[in-house]
Amino acid sequence: MDVDDVSGTEQWIASLGKQEQTLEAAKKRKGERPRDMKSRGLVIHEFMLLHESLKFQKMYRSNGRHMMYTSWVAEPYPPSVAPLSTLQKLYINQMQLETHHRGSYALLRVATPPSVMVAVIMIVEDEKGNAVMLQLYQQEDTEYALAEDIVQLGGVCIVKEPYLKTMSNGGYGLRVDHVTDIVWLAQGDDRVPLGWRARISEVDKTAREWKEEGNAALKARDLHKAVKCYTNALRCPAVTTEEVQTIQLNRSLANLKLRCYDQALADATELSGEHKVSEKSLYRAARCLYELQRFQECHQTLSRLLEAHPNNAEAREQLLRTEKRLREQEIGEYDFKAMHKAAEGTPPHLDNATYTRPVAIKISEGRGRGLFTTRNVVAGELLLCEKAFTYCFASSEEGAGPSKASMLMNTHTKRGTVGTQADLITATVQKMLRNPSLIPSLSALHHGDYKPVEETEVDGLPIVDTFLVERIVALNVFGCPRTTLEIHFDPHSPEHQEREKSHHTTGIFIKASHINHSCYTNARRSFIGDMIIVRAARDIPADSEVCFWYTVPEPGRTWEKAQGKLKNWGFECACVICRQDKKTTKKVRAKRNALLEDLKEAFQAPGEGDLAKAERLLAAIEKTYSAPAKDVPRLELWEPYLLLTRIYTSQNNLQNVILSAFKVLSALGFVIAHSPPDSPPSLKVLQWGLTQDHVIETWTHLWTVFGKVAPLLRQKAEEYARITYKICVGEDETFDEKVGKLARETMFEGADLGRAFERVSIR
Numbered sequence: 107m108d109v110d111d112v113s114g115t116e117q118w119i120a121s122l123g124k125q126e127q128t129l130e131a132a133k134k135r136k137g138e139r140p141r142d143m144k145s146r147g148l149v150i151h152e153f154m155l156l157h158e159s160l161k162f163q164k165m166y167r168s169n170g171r172h173m174m175y176t177s178w179v180a181e182p183y184p185p186s187v188a189p190l191s192t193l194q195k196l197y198i199n200q201m202q203l204e205t206h207h208r209g210s211y212a213l214l215r216v217a218t219p220p221s222v223m224v225a226v227i228m229i230v231e232d233e234k235g236n237a238v239m240l241q242l243y244q245q246e247d248t249e250y251a252l253a254e255d256i257v258q259l260g261g262v263c264i265v266k267e268p269y270l271k272t273m274s275n276g277g278y279g280l281r282v283d284h285v286t287d288i289v290w291l292a293q294g295d296d297r298v299p300l301g302w303r304a305r306i307s308e309v310d311k312t313a314r315e316w317k318e319e320g321n322a323a324l325k326a327r328d329l330h331k332a333v334k335c336y337t338n339a340l341r342c343p344a345v346t347t348e349e350v351q352t353i354q355l356n357r358s359l360a361n362l363k364l365r366c367y368d369q370a371l372a373d374a375t376e377l378s379g380e381h382k383v384s385e386k387s388l389y390r391a392a393r394c395l396y397e398l399q400r401f402q403e404c405h406q407t408l409s410r411l412l413e414a415h416p417n418n419a420e421a422r423e424q425l426l427r428t429e430k431r432l433r434e435q436e437i438g439e440y441d442f443k444a445m446h447k448a449a450e451g452t453p454p455h456l457d458n459a460t461y462t463r464p465v466a467i468k469i470s471e472g473r474g475r476g477l478f479t480t481r482n483v484v485a486g487e488l489l490l491c492e493k494a495f496t497y498c499f500a501s502s503e504e505g506a507g508p509s510k511a512s513m514l515m516n517t518h519t520k521r522g523t524v525g526t527q528a529d530l531i532t533a534t535v536q537k538m539l540r541n542p543s544l545i546p547s548l549s550a551l552h553h554g555d556y557k558p559v560e561e562t563e564v565d566g567l568p569i570v571d572t573f574l575v576e577r578i579v580a581l582n583v584f585g586c587p588r589t590t591l592e593i594h595f596d597p598h599s600p601e602h603q604e605r606e607k608s609h610h611t612t613g614i615f616i617k618a619s620h621i622n623h624s625c626y627t628n629a630r631r632s633f634i635g636d637m638i639i640v641r642a643a644r645d646i647p648a649d650s651e652v653c654f655w656y657t658v659p660e661p662g663r664t665w666e667k668a669q670g671k672l673k674n675w676g677f678e679c680a681c682v683i684c685r686q687d688k689k690t691t692k693k694v695r696a697k698r699n700a701l702l703e704d705l706k707e708a709f710q711a712p713g714e715g716d717l718a719k720a721e722r723l724l725a726a727i728e729k730t731y732s733a734p735a736k737d738v739p740r741l742e743l744w745e746p747y748l749l750l751t752r753i754y755t756s757q758n759n760l761q762n763v764i765l766s767a768f769k770v771l772s773a774l775g776f777v778i779a780h781s782p783p784d785s786p787p788s789l790k791v792l793q794w795g796l797t798q799d800h801v802i803e804t805w806t807h808l809w810t811v812f813g814k815v816a817p818l819l820r821q822k823a824e825e826y827a828r829i830t831y832k833i834c835v836g837e838d839e840t841f842d843e844k845v846g847k848l849a850r851e852t853m854f855e856g857a858d859l860g861r862a863f864e865r866v867s868i869r
């Protein structure tokens with residue numbers, strides 16, 4: 107939703123054609139055993155030249171210059187689910203091209219340092235001295251895990267069911283898409299051939315030596331090394347209980363820093379069992395539970411810690427923080443202003459909990475699952491406020507470091523997007539790998555007709571399927587502005603221009619992903635950093651499905667155009683607007699379009715336009731609709747009525763401001779009970795319509811005019827402006843600052859509200 111889809115552009119069509127040709131040529135060689143493999147020495151020499159040039163490019167990028175990479179999604183294939191003991195060893199020169207060698211494994215040693223392109227690449231060799239490039243996809247190359255942390259010269263690995271392919275430079279390489287298809291072997295592992303083993307001194311280290319090396323690595327923030335050292339220490343025979351506890355506690359800390367919360371928690375929990383109340387281990391367990399968003403358990407753990415150690419100030423502070431999260435989680439009590447402040451940081455990762463109380467996942471007839479209300483809710487009410495599962499921020503600001511936007515191309519779905527989706531796939535795969543407890547909730551998201559393997563683990567390790575994650579990201583990703591508020595009201599914001607279009611920052615939100623589409627939305631989504639906020643855009647009875655639009659229903663659309671925009675998700679929308687679009691004949695549409703053209707001219711007439719003619723034309727356009735607006739919104743009408751409202755505002759024609767503003771609302775399907783300014787005042791929304799962003803402005807016009815002519819209605823209009831603001835922006839804590847100020851200036855200082863809102867432009 108709201109991502110930058112480039113499918114159909116000239117550049118995309120040309121790249122797709124080229125890629126299809128390459129794939130076709132490669133397929134022709136399927137099953138062939140290459141006879142022209144280069145010698146080990148030559149492969150390494152050529153790789154090192156590439157390695158040096160990539161090093162130079164990396165330096166260039168770190169100076170703030172961004173290289174736009176293109177990632178092609180490979181032809182999907184399932185991850186290996188076979189236990190290692192059932193696989194047969196295969197040498198590189200026995201492999202066939204374009205073939206997944208099911209039932210086999212390759213034992214390989216790293217012969218060069220790694221480089222990073224779209225994948226982490228290096229040269230590997232087998233025991234017979236055959237060498238090829240190994241491409242490891244979905245490996246992070248971030249502050250947490252540099253390629254060098256994962257791949258070390260001389261490191262030994264097993265690639266399960268390897269896949270040999272031709273590469274773009276004409277050479278051959280092993281491609282590993284599933285991170286769980288590769289198993290790195292520890293130094294002392296019996297499967298490492300004798301000739302590849304480390305020096306005896308490495309293997310013979312004592313637990314204490316490993317622990318000290320681990321401590322030094324931890325101090326130097328070489329966290330992967332620290333974990334390896336502690337793990338080796340724990341494998342050593344003569345380790346005392348006390349030593350085991352210290353090593354586990356230290357490993358827990360290293361894993362916590364690496365965001366491997368499951369493992370960190372396992373180590374800490376083992377140490378803080380029923381009878382052993384270790385202050386440090388309880389604190390560490392609480393930290394892991396917090397990061398895993400298990401706030402209730404975190405609270406219990408901290409309470410237990412504080413009972414035994416009441417003077418632990420850090421734990422008390424952590425308890426207060428956890429209590430805030432619990433209030434967010436239980437009653438939806440958020441400090442939105444503080445969230446906006448936090449979202450100013452880059453990347454805008456927020457420290458908040460997820461609230462889902464008013465909604466639950468249920469089956470939605472003909473649409474898979476959907477999100478349903480658990481009780482009656484009113485327009486503006488918070489339905490969901492959710493922390494992203496994964497979130498990749500693409501900065502467009504100077505000096506914010508290299509943006510991670512790239513092109514993600516898929517030859518199978520024939521779709522291309524620009525943004526951070528490729529990074530989002532990697533981040534999601536890696537988060538699942540680091541924290542297997544999170545795999546089920548992510549894997550259960552909608553994945554179309556992709557058939558994942560049934561096994562969830564093998565040899566005691568989790569199985570993570572990259573192509574399942576790719577499908578899930580394609581069907582569930584949200585394009586996110588840094589904040590929705592910013593794109594509404596800050597004309598200088600770099601994202602302002604992107605308003606209502608696409609965003610390069612992307613996120614996966616598990617609960618929000620269950621919301622189905624309807625053009626006639628009854629909920630709206632907004633963002634503050636990596637939090638999505640979903641509010642009711644109408645009053646919704648209990649047990650009703652909550653829907654929002656995946657793409658905004660735009661004026662002038664046809665049924666075909668509207669469905670075309672939803673093609674990626676593989677369904678046709680059957681909402682009232684779409685059904686009416688389908689029924690509208692070409693003749694009626696042509697008549698409406700001709701009148702709309704005349705209307706444009708009337709607005710462009712000298713001065714402020716020929717308003718009498720515009721009003722006549724609008725009345726004629728109204729007649730081209732057969733269904734009442736209260737049942738089917740009239741998408742083409744709200745904009746011209748809003749334009750009229752602005753013009754009447756600038757002319758101080760208060761009566762007409764009121765009339766045209768109400769017409770904006772009724773075109774969008776609102777039903778409002780109101781009285782003319784000279785009869786007893788009353789104003790009530792009987793039915794909320796399509797809550798477009800500009801409904802905020804519309805209510806604000808009414809608010810300011812009522813402020814002058816019908817003070818008793820002023821408060822009601824302000825209330826509706828505030829609710830609408832909350833629906834569109836996500837909160838109303840910033841309402842007074844952003845809209846209230848404008849309204850007061852208009853009422854008391856004669857400012858032109860229409861002009862103030864013009865920067866929130868309409869077509």
Ligand SMILES: C[S@@+](CC[C@H](N)C(=O)[O-])C[C@H]1O[C@@H](n2cnc3c(N)ncnc32)[C@H](O)[C@@H]1O
Nearest residue numbers: 473474475552581582619620621622623675677
């Ligand atoms: C983001 S998921 C929404 C949740 C999904 N229904 C599920 O079961 O998890 C998007 C998918 O839901 C289905 N969907 C969403 N809106 C729909 C609609 N209005 N009609 C039919 N199917 C819809 C489509 O299969 C679409 O690809």
